[in-house]
Each structure stands twice: as structure tokens, then as C-alpha cells.
Amino acid sequence: MVKKVVIFIIILSNLYSQDIYQKSCVECHKSLPASLQRMFMNYLLVYSGEENVKVGLFHYIRYPHKDTSVMSKLFIETIGVKRPIPRHKLSDKDLKEAIDIYWEKYKVFDKIR
Amino acid sequence: MLVLKNRVTNSILNSERKSLLRFLTLYILMSTVVILLLSIFYYQYQDKLNLANHRTQLSTYAHDLIRRLKRTHHFFDQSQIYPRDNRFKSAIYDMEYINIFSILDEKKVYFHKEIYRINSKIHFVKVLDNYYLGAKYLIIEVDDIDDWIDEVIKNIILYGVVALLLLALFGLYLSRLFLKPMRDYLMLLDTFIKDTTHELNTPLSAILANIEMMDREVMVEKNIKKLHRINIAAKTVSTIYNDLTYLVLKRENASYNIDINMQDIIYDRVEYFDILASSKKIEFRIDLEPIILYIDKEKITRVIDNLISNAIKYNKRGGFIDIILRDKYLVISDSGIGIEESKIPYIFDRYMRFNQSEGGFGIGLSIVKDILNEYHISIDVESQINIGTKMVLRW
Numbered sequence: 001m002v003k004k005v006v007i008f009i010i011i012l013s014n015l016y017s018q019d020i021y022q023k024s025c026v027e028c029h030k031s032l033p034a035s036l037q038r039m040f041m042n043y044l045l046v047y048s049g050e051e052n053v054k055v056g057l058f059h060y061i062r063y064p065h066k067d068t069s070v071m072s073k074l075f076i077e078t079i080g081v082k083r084p085i086p087r088h089k090l091s092d093k094d095l096k097e098a099i100d101i102y103w104e105k106y107k108v109f110d111k112i113r
Numbered sequence: 114m115l116v117l118k119n120r121v122t123n124s125i126l127n128s129e130r131k132s133l134l135r136f137l138t139l140y141i142l143m144s145t146v147v148i149l150l151l152s153i154f155y156y157q158y159q160d161k162l163n164l165a166n167h168r169t170q171l172s173t174y175a176h177d178l179i180r181r182l183k184r185t186h187h188f189f190d191q192s193q194i195y196p197r198d199n200r201f202k203s204a205i206y207d208m209e210y211i212n213i214f215s216i217l218d219e220k221k222v223y224f225h226k227e228i229y230r231i232n233s234k235i236h237f238v239k240v241l242d243n244y245y246l247g248a249k250y251l252i253i254e255v256d257d258i259d260d261w262i263d264e265v266i267k268n269i270i271l272y273g274v275v276a277l278l279l280l281a282l283f284g285l286y287l288s289r290l291f292l293k294p295m296r297d298y299l300m301l302l303d304t305f306i307k308d309t310t311h312e313l314n315t316p317l318s319a320i321l322a323n324i325e326m327m328d329r330e331v332m333v334e335k336n337i338k339k340l341h342r343i344n345i346a347a348k349t350v351s352t353i354y355n356d357l358t359y360l361v362l363k364r365e366n367a368s369y370n371i372d373i374n375m376q377d378i379i380y381d382r383v384e385y386f387d388i389l390a391s392s393k394k395i396e397f398r399i400d401l402e403p404i405i406l407y408i409d410k411e412k413i414t415r416v417i418d419n420l421i422s423n424a425i426k427y428n429k430r431g432g433f434i435d436i437i438l439r440d441k442y443l444v445i446s447d448s449g450i451g452i453e454e455s456k457i458p459y460i461f462d463r464y465m466r467f468n469q470s471e472g473g474f475g476i477g478l479s480i481v482k483d484i485l486n487e488y489h490i491s492i493d494v495e496s497q498i499n500i501g502t503k504m505v506l507r508w
Contacts, residue, residue: 037190044247045186049209053247108246111193112214 020094021101024085034075040106042070050107054099061085061095129296133288140284141277148276152269159265164228164235171228171237171253174201178251179241186245201255205248213247217254224250233257310357317354320347345392348385352422356476359415368409368487375438376401378410382417383436386425394431401438406508412484419477420445420504427502446503452496460494 029036047053047070060068064082071079085095181196182205195214197203204215210224219234228237237253324344329337383397390397406413424434424447432448452460461482462475485492485506496502 035190041186041189045244047208048244048247048249049207049211052208108189108193109211109213111189112195112246113193 019098019101021098021105024090024094024098025102032079034071036102037106039071040102044108046070050103054096054103057099057102058095129292129299132292132295133285136288136291137281137284140288141281144277144280144284148273148280152273155269156265159261160230163261164230167235167255168228168237171201171235171255172239174198174253174255175237175239175251178203178253179239179245182245182248182251183243189246201253203254204252205246206250206252207247208244208249210250215252217252219254222250222252230257233259306357306360310354313350313354313357317347317350321351341388342392345389348389349422352418355415355418356480359411359480360476368412370407370409372405373408373410373413375404375406375413375443378413379417379436379438379443382414382421386418386421389422390425390434393425393428395425395428396433398433398435401436402440404438404440408488412487416481416484416506419481423447423477424449424502432501441507443506444503446501448501451498451500451502452494453498454496457494457496 025036029039043053043057047056056070060070061082062084064084066076066081069076069081090098178196178198185192185194185196195216197216202216202218204217204222205213206222206224207213217234217236219232219236221231222236222238223229223231224238226236226238228235230236233256235255235257237255239251239253241249241251320343324340324347327340329340332340379399379401383399387397421434421436424445428434428447428449434448435444435446437444461478482492488508490506490508493505493507494502495505
């Protein structure tokens with residue numbers, strides 16, 4: 001019993017220590033064949049600048065459609081278009097915060113040598 | 114006779130030379146501006162031609178780099194090394210003109226020009242269709258090898274000078290063509306004056322000598338008055354004759370300068386003109402100091418004669434002429450009709466006459482100015498209509 005409680009507390013504390021990006025994005029994308037970095041590079045390929053990428057990403061998460069997806073046709077046909085995330089599950093503010101974290105994590109500026 | 118002709122021609126040539134010089138200066142100035150403009154266009158054309166030559170090569174470099182950027186983009190999780198090339202330097206910027214990565218020497222980039230020169234570098238801006246690594250703008254930079262500039266400048270100087278010389282020659286031909294009517298007119302006038310002078314000499318000398326020799330004591334009063342009038346007329350003609358003689362024959366003779374007592378010479382000339390002045394009841398008011406000037410007697414006589422003659426000619430009946438001589442200046446003022454202020458700058462021009470009612474050729478003051486210039490004596494003219502004119506000579 002004590003063991004179960006400890007495990008529950010650890011899971012709970014892990015859950016609360018995660019940021020909005022980890023909680024809302026990483027968890028679901030784990031199961032997809034394309035990594036978040038690959039998707040980020042696809043966004044860069046289409047949208048180029050920071051503001052543009054963020055706006056495009058925000059719009060797609062709210063209104064996903066195969067025509068506006070940055071992923072390949074094969075990926076869409078195999079995996080399908082994601083379901084839209086309703087605002088009561090992820091507010092605009094949290095979504096923007098998650099996108100900011102995503103940008104900071106994968107942006108190429110500081111990484112190129 | 115040949116010497117006389119040469120002198121006349123020289124005096125014409127002087128005025129022609131002035132006009133020619135003015136015209137040519139303006140013409141060459143304008144030609145230079147045109148040649149400069151053409152040089153600028155030629156330079157710009159060569160610049161564009163040179164850039165166009167570079168464009169093909171830089172475009173090839175850009176396509177090479179885009180291929181390598183694509184590889185870097187797709188394998189970014191494995192390698193983040195920016196593709197470099199020894200032949201050129203490059204940089205990538207995103208859609209918002211934010212620098213993603215740059216190894217350019219010249220950091221300043223003009224995104225809206227395809228190719229341009231900047232601080233000895235050439236930049237080629239390629240807008241990407243696919244934004245590899247987020248890059249919309251790819252900048253390729255190479256050194257600007259400016260050998261062509263020396264060649265262009267050499268061409269501009271060479272052809273510019275040749276063109277300018279040809280245009281100057283053409284301008285010279287044109288100006289001579291345009292000035293020919295003026296030259297012919299002046300030649301005719303000078304020939305006329307020369308002939309008139311020559312023809313006047315003998316009869317005038319005879320008239321003046323005979324007037325002096327006539328015995329007034331045996332004459333009746335009526336005839337004395339007539340003789341008096343003849344004397345005035347003869348002296349007026351004599352003054353004109355002396356001016357013409359100076360202009361045609363003596364102008365270019367070397368000056369024979371000696372110490373001249375200006376007081377004596379002015380008294381002498383006033384006495385000579387007294388008969389002319391008294392005919393118009395003009396009073397001389399003379400205030401002279403004994404001043405010595407080192408000058409040609411004939412020439413200073415022409416100056417004083419002309420100034421006094423004008424003061425009499427353009428004076429009112431019953432007026433006055435003031436003559437003041439001091440150490441550094443001579444003033445001759447009259448109570449005459451005056452000269453309009455706008456015309457004062459032109460009174461020393463040859464053949465310039467403002468009052469057609471009085472006789473003369475308009476050469477008196479031209480001679481005065483000519484002589485004063487030779488001796489570096491300045492002349493100031495102050496005049497008011499119907500009040501008088503004041504001539505001040507300073508040395």
C-alpha cells in the first residue's frame with residue numbers, strides 16, 4: 001500500500017513539475033513516428049521567421065486541416081490530421097506559451113556552427 | 114599704311130577676343146558638363162555590365178549552397194555545421210530579416226537589391242523558394258576585383274579630353290562664325306574713323322591756325338562774334354579729332370612718362386576750354402594744389418580734356434564746373450543733366466552714347482578708362498539726374 005502511495009505521489013509530482021509544452025505536446029507526440037524536431041524543421045521550411053512560424057503553428061493547432069499541414073502527404077495519409085484542441089482544454093494563453101517553449105527548444109539560430 | 118591697318122585690326126581683335134573668350138568659356142563649361150554626364154552614364158553602364166558578368170557566377174554559387182543547405186536542413190538533428198565554401202562567403206536571413214547565420218565580412222545587407230557593391234565586396238541576394246533552416250534570403254559575398262575601374266577611368270579621361278578638344282575646336286569655329294557680323298561692323302566703323310581722322314587733319318589745322326592769325330582789332334564787332342563762334346566750333350572738332358587720333362594712331366604707342374605738374378596742365382586745359390564754357394555761361398570753380406604725377410603728357414591731357422569737355426557738353430546753361438586737385442585724387446564735377454544710375458556701369462564702353470542730342474562718337478570716356486587703366490588710376494562716378502555728375506580719379 002505504501003509503495004502504491006509513493007508511486008502515485010511521484011507520478012503526481014512529475015506531472016505538476018512539467019511545463020505546459022511537456023504536458024500538452026510531448027505526451028501526445030511521443031507515439032507519433034515523426035519527432036517534434038522534424039515537425040519544427042518542416043514549419044521552418046514553410047514559415048521561415050519566428051513570428052510566422054508561431055502564427056502558423058497556432059492556427060494549425062486550432063484549425064487543423066490536411067491542406068495547411070506542413071507534414072508530408074504520406075504522413076497525413078498514414079497518421080491522419082490531428083484533432084483540434086478545444087479552448088477549454090488548452091487556452092490561447094497556454095497554447096502560446098507552449099509554442100514559445102517549442103520555438104526556444106528547437107530554434108536553429110544558436111545551434112548552427 | 115600696313116602698320117596703321119594692323120593697329121586698327123588689333124583694336125577690333127581685342128574686343129572680339131573678349132567676346133570669343135566669354136563664349137568659349139561658357140561653351141567649354143557646358144561641354145564639360147555634358148561630357149561629365151556622359152562619363153557618369155558610361156561608368157554606370159560599365160558597372161552594371163560588370164555586375165551582370167558576376168551575376169551568372171554568383172547565381173551558380175547560390176544554387177550550390179542551396180543544395181547543401183537543403184542537406185543540412187534535413188539532417189539537422191545529426192549535424193548543425195553550416196556549409197562553407199572557399200570561393201565565397203555567405204549568410205542566411207529569415208523572412209523577418211533576422212540573421213540566422215553569417216560568415217560575411219560586410220554585414221550590411223540590402224535585401225531588395227539582387228546584386229550590389231559595398232566596401233570592395235559584391236553581394237548577391239538570392240530569395241529562396243524553400244526556406245531551408247528557415248532562411249528566406251541567401252547572401253553570397255565575393256571580393257570586388259576593381260581592375261575594370263582603372264580601365265573605365267582611363268577611357269573616360271582619354272575620350273573625354275579628345276571630345277572636349279573637338280568640341281572646343283567646333284566652338285571656336287562657331288564663335289568666329291557668329292562674331293563675323295560684329296567684326297565686319299567694327300571693322301567698317303574703325304575704317305571710317307581712320308579715314309575721317311586722316312581727312313580732318315589738314316583742314317582743321319588750317320582753320321585753327323587762321324583763327325589765331327586773324328587780326329581782331331580791324332574787325333567789326335559783328336565779325337568778332339562770328340569768329341568767336343567759329344573758334345568754339347573748331348575747338349570742339351579739335352577735341353574730337355584728338356580723341357580719334359589717339360584711338361587710331363597713338364593708342365598702342367609706348368608711353369613717354371615724365372613728371373607732370375597736374376596743376377599746370379589743368380590750368381592750361383581750362384584756359385583752352387574757357388571759350389567753350391563761356392559760350393554756355395558755365396563758370397569754372399578751381400581749387401588746385403601743385404601735384405606731380407609721373408605720366409605721359411599726351412595721355413593725361415586726353416583724360417582731362419575729355420572729362421572737362423563732357424562737363425561742358427552735358428552742363429546746363431549758366432552752370433558750374435568744380436575741379437579739385439589734391440595729393441591723391443582729382444575731382445571734376447558739374448551741374449549738368451546727370452546720368453541714370455542704371456547706365457553708369459556702361460559709360461566707359463566704346464561707342465556708347467546716352468544722349469543723342471549732343472555730338473560725338475562715344476569714344477571719349479572709353480579712351481579715359483583705357484588710359485587710367487594703364488596707370489592703375491581708379492575712377493568713380495557719382496551722378497544724379499538734373500543735379501550733376503562727379504568724376505573722382507584716385508591714384
